[in-house]
Each structure stands twice: as structure tokens, then as C-alpha cells.
Amino acid sequence: MYRRTFLAAAGLMLARPALAQGTALRIGLITPPAHQWSKSAVALAARITERTQGAVALSVLPAGQLGSESQMLQQLQTGALDLAFLTIGEFANRDAEFGALLAPYLVPDIAAARRLLEKPAAGTLLARTAALGLVGLGFGLAGMRQTLLRKPAATGADLAGRKIRALPLPQELDFWSRTGATPTPLPLPALYDALANGQIDGMQIDFEGTWNSRYFDLAQEMLASNHMMFPMLAVASGRRWKTLPEEVRTLVGAEVQASLTEILDAYQGIDTTYRSQIEAAGFPVRTVGAEFFGDAVPAWYDAWRAKTPILTQLEAEAGRA
Structure with a gap:
């Protein structure tokens, strides 16, 4: 412990x-x-x-x-x-x-x-x-982190070129780059206006923040991706x-x-x-898994196991290895 x-x-x-x-x-x-x-x-x-x-x-x-x-x-x-x-x-x-x-x-x-x-x-x-x-x-x-989009994405390939707000962290930026999206760091207080004026095409966010800040009023789809804690x-x-x-x-x-x-x-x-409240408001939420992001996930692990050795231990403890 x-x-x-x-x-x-x-x-x-x-x-x-x-x-x-x-x-x-x-x-x-x-x-x-x-x-x-x-x-x-x-x-x-x-x-x-x-x-x-x-x-x-x-x-x-x-x-x-x-x-x-x-x-x-x-x-x-x-x-x-x-x-x-x-x-x-x-x-x-x-x-x-x-x-x-x-x-x-x-x-x-x-x-x-x-x-x-x-x-x-x-x-x-x-x-x-x-x-x-x-x-x-x-x-x-x-x-858990989800993906809110101004316009729907039928497949992961549809993320190509889209500006997705992410934190300015190497691991997070690398993940979104590998999906084909353009990771765009912005501070939390700037997100509502950035989504409203098209400065970003979507964001990595959780259900709580999406509801409390009403980001879904400015978007068309939420992918319940659960892709990161x-x-x-x-x-x-x-x-x-x-x-x-x-x-x-x-x-x-x-x-x-x-x-x-x-x-x-x-x-x-x-x-x-x-999530229930967002859906009850009539906003579309679609569940997707790792396969939605194609090769981005395994490629990310191949790169970061060497850069951060503790990742291998975390994978084993999580039962992922």
C-alpha cells in the first residue's frame, strides 16, 4: 500500500x-x-x-x-x-x-x-x-477521459487534422498526434470560447466537466472513450x-x-x-474502445515503455501486460 x-x-x-x-x-x-x-x-x-x-x-x-x-x-x-x-x-x-x-x-x-x-x-x-x-x-x-467533438467522427480516421484540446504533456500530446489529430493545449478557462469560435474542434474532457461547463451545448457528439484516467x-x-x-x-x-x-x-x-444527465439532455454519446484509435495505442506503448520504465510495472499491476 x-x-x-x-x-x-x-x-x-x-x-x-x-x-x-x-x-x-x-x-x-x-x-x-x-x-x-x-x-x-x-x-x-x-x-x-x-x-x-x-x-x-x-x-x-x-x-x-x-x-x-x-x-x-x-x-x-x-x-x-x-x-x-x-x-x-x-x-x-x-x-x-x-x-x-x-x-x-x-x-x-x-x-x-x-x-x-x-x-x-x-x-x-x-x-x-x-x-x-x-x-x-x-x-x-x-x-475517465472522454472525447467531445464539434462535429461527429464516424471512425478514428475522421479525427485527422482536427484540433483537439489536450494538456501540454508529452505523453498526452503524443497520443493525440498518433491518432492523426492536432493536439492543441489551452488552459481550462479558455475552453468554452475556444470551442464556440472554432479555435478547437474538440477536447479531451470528462463527463463532469462537460456537464458543469455546458460544453456539449457547442458540440455535436461525445465519444465515451474512457481512454485515460x-x-x-x-x-x-x-x-x-x-x-x-x-x-x-x-x-x-x-x-x-x-x-x-x-x-x-x-x-x-x-x-x-x-453521462446520464448529458444523454437525458438529448446529446448523443457513443461508446468507443481502443480499436477506434487504430494503431495509435500500440504505437504509443512501443515508444513510451523505453522512455518511462515504470510504465511496464504499471501495465503488469493493471493486468494489462
Whole structure:
């Protein structure tokens, strides 16, 4: 099991002398308030306040209030930010091994993704956050990645030349290039306008984001491709963490673990719920598998097994090998 072992928070009484002046913490996220990560962060803050009778206060700063994830990671490194829920992207850009978690069709669904993130390879990656000046507290997830299109694609060949919004990560960009599409990185706040004005022809997105941001109002088809999982890392600032009293570290660590469990539990139903709502709105959703993308998937694996050796371990643990 990769997760750090924390003492149970229930009944824990914090040492008042260490907290005489109170402890103020902040957690940053890029997700909007309606997103599950943000909602779980708010619940996390409430639990910490209750457990400590207000001695420790956690402020939740969603929707990129502190800047991009790159900027938040820098703030964590300097100790200017205490905690964050960050997408896998910022880690993959600094250490390619993290990007192996974005392997196409590595897992078929959220349940399998959750199991994989509890196995040794993920634990190895969690430990590598220390090299970035962080304390890895655990993994969470968002929904499986789907493909939203302004115009339908009968076959994978129809993606040729289409501008598909993707994250600026080597593994993700390479996958879409191999499909024949043109991967087009754009920040999340720019997606609605970019889809509306034709700057992009589609996007890699999950059902939750598609529903909450009404992207489907600007599109004609959603491919339920489930082609990638999308991990999240809960991290603390290494500099800030070591200055906190042991009692605070124990409690915050345990409560973050509770939040990650809440997130993982939620996403086993979120994809189904939001897909149903999108379909109920009359929008066409079509299920496709790896074969839809032709040779792109096996070609991707041939290239990335050599570049990121941990991929082979992940494949074995996922039962894909």
C-alpha cells in the first residue's frame, strides 16, 4: 500500500501550547467550486476546524485563485502555500515517469484506476514528490477521459487534422498526434470560447466537466472513450510541513486521506451520473474502445515503455501486460 500511515484523527487532542496563536493553512486547487475536488476540500476544511475546535483553520482557494498549477507548485516549494490538490500534469512536466499514469487504456474504468493507484508503482511515484520539495499525501482521481467533438467522427480516421484540446504533456500530446489529430493545449478557462469560435474542434474532457461547463451545448457528439484516467496528487509543502507541530501533521494527514477516499468513492458514481444527465439532455454519446484509435495505442506503448520504465510495472499491476 502506497499511502503513508497516519494515526487516526478521531479523538486526537492537539497540544494547545503549540497552537496558542492558532495555525492558518491554505489549500489551492485549479478546479471550480462545483467540482468534486473543490467540494471535498471544503469538507476537509470544515472537519479540521471541528477536530481542532478552531485551533487550525484551512482556507480553500479553488478555481485557480492562486494562479496556474505551475505557479501553485512553485508556491508550495517556497512554503508560500501549504497544501494543494494538483493534477498529474505538473508532475509529469517535471518528471516524465509520472506521465506513465496517463497511458491510454491502461485501465478500463474508475474502479480499476483506484486499485492501480493503491499498488507499488504508484507508491514509488508518490515518494518521488520529495525530490520536488513536497510531501506526497496520496492520490485522488477525476473522471475517465472522454472525447467531445464539434462535429461527429464516424471512425478514428475522421479525427485527422482536427484540433483537439489536450494538456501540454508529452505523453498526452503524443497520443493525440498518433491518432492523426492536432493536439492543441489551452488552459481550462479558455475552453468554452475556444470551442464556440472554432479555435478547437474538440477536447479531451470528462463527463463532469462537460456537464458543469455546458460544453456539449457547442458540440455535436461525445465519444465515451474512457481512454485515460486522470489522477490527482494531494501534496503539502515540504518546507511548511516540517514547521508544523507533529499533532497538526498527524491530523491534517489523516483528514486529507479521508478526503481522498471521499473523492475516489464519489467518482465511481460521478461518471455514470453525469453521462446520464448529458444523454437525458438529448446529446448523443457513443461508446468507443481502443480499436477506434487504430494503431495509435500500440504505437504509443512501443515508444513510451523505453522512455518511462515504470510504465511496464504499471501495465503488469493493471493486468494489462
